[in-house]
Amino acid sequence: MKLVKPKKFLGQHFLKDLQVAQDIADTVDACPDLPILEVGPGMGVLTQFLIPKGRQLKVVELDFESVVYLRENFAQLGDNIIEKDFLRMDLAELFDGKPFVLTGNYPYNISSQIFFKMLDYKDLIPCCTGMIQKEVAERIAASPGNKTYGILSILIQAWYKVEYLFTVHEHVFNPPPKVKSAVIRMTRNETTDLGCNEKLFKQIVKTTFNQRRKTLRNSISTILDKSHPLSADAIFNKRPEQLSVEDFIDLTNRVEQALAEARANTNQ
Template identity: 85%
Template sequence: MKLVKPKKFLGQHFLKDLQIAQDIADSVDACPDIPVLEVGPGMGVLTQFLLPKRRPVKVVELDFESVAYLKENFPQLGADIIEQDFLKMDLKEVFGGEPFVLTGNYPYNISSQIFFKMLDNKELIPCCTGMIQKEVAERIAAVPGNKSYGILSVLIQAWYTVEYLFTVHEHVFNPPPKVKSAVIRMTRNATRELGCDEKLFKQIVKTTFNQRRKTLRNSISPILGKGHPLAADPVFDKRPEQLSVQEFVELTNRLEEALAGRAQNL
């Protein structure tokens, strides 16, 4: 069968370097003995190194040409080729509600959406590895005070330990992307409860980083209300990139208390 032609609208960049594919596949070994779900296998360059690992492997692929290629060249996968849009899948159905490792050479145009879906299913996904745009990987792994530190950093690091494994250059892809790539691994940390209202936590993180040049006092005013006494606290002189995950948790609890008090006084 002829090779699959990369499709720009699907964000496809097929990896050609087999050693890098092997290294990405081996990144799942940090979470042994559980199944693996690969997103966007394309022509199976990563799949070929996952299959010998003696654990269940399923692949999810939206591109019909890639699906046909996989069926012909990896007949052992059989029904484990899932022809669906990963972002629309019910992940509880993939391995009967059992936990699994998520991996892949992720399409750059939806990588952030993939990780938000991971967060929504964090109890099912103790480990996530794979290749993404280098800039996004740096964002996920960034620490407070770093210019790359942002929404993805806080929301993912609240639940996962992030490892930036290695950088991948453009020339090992067909077609070469215009940016460098990186391989990361995210492993569930010990946090089971944030210790605050998770919905409000997300709202505060997104609201403040969407106005990251402003101090917290200015960016949070739509939530807290202008002139609230709490806003006089020195913490509100800071910008969001200066706050750790735990400081965002503490800020959420203080805002929740302030909002509850305001509601009682209405």
């Protein structure tokens, strides 16, 4: 069986180093007993180390050529080789609504979208591991005050504990990417409810970080008018990267109350 040629439009960079593949596969051991979903298995370099773990394993692959290769070389997976676009899947159908571990050597061009989808199914995904672009991994794991701290940091850290595990260099891939890679693990924290309006929380986080050089008073003005008394509070002199997840939750509650009061005054 001839090897699969990496496709640039799919963001494919096939891992060649078997020790790195083993190390990535072993990251799922932090969440034992749960079934595993691997995204973008390609030619199965990671799959071969997940199979011996003896857990139910499904792999989802969009590339037809890779699917053919997997079916010929990993026949034991049978119907668990799924030829679909992960971003369009209903993940609740995969393991009969049961929780599972998400892992993979993720396509770099859609890694952020993969993690936003993970958040949509956070109650089904107590653990997510895998390899992504180093820059994205650093953003996800960043702390307040760090220049890489942003939307992904806040939205993921609100629900998951993030561990930056190790860096992977370019030469272990075919073709070598122009950037370094990193392996991370995200494990659900104890939060079951943010304690605020989650939709408004996301809106405030995205609105402020999309204008991250501005103070909150200016960046949030499309949500809360600068003339509102609340915007005189000292927190509005800060920039978004200075706020923790808890700060954003508190800010969301205060903004929601201010908006409700403004609507009530308008209706009087």
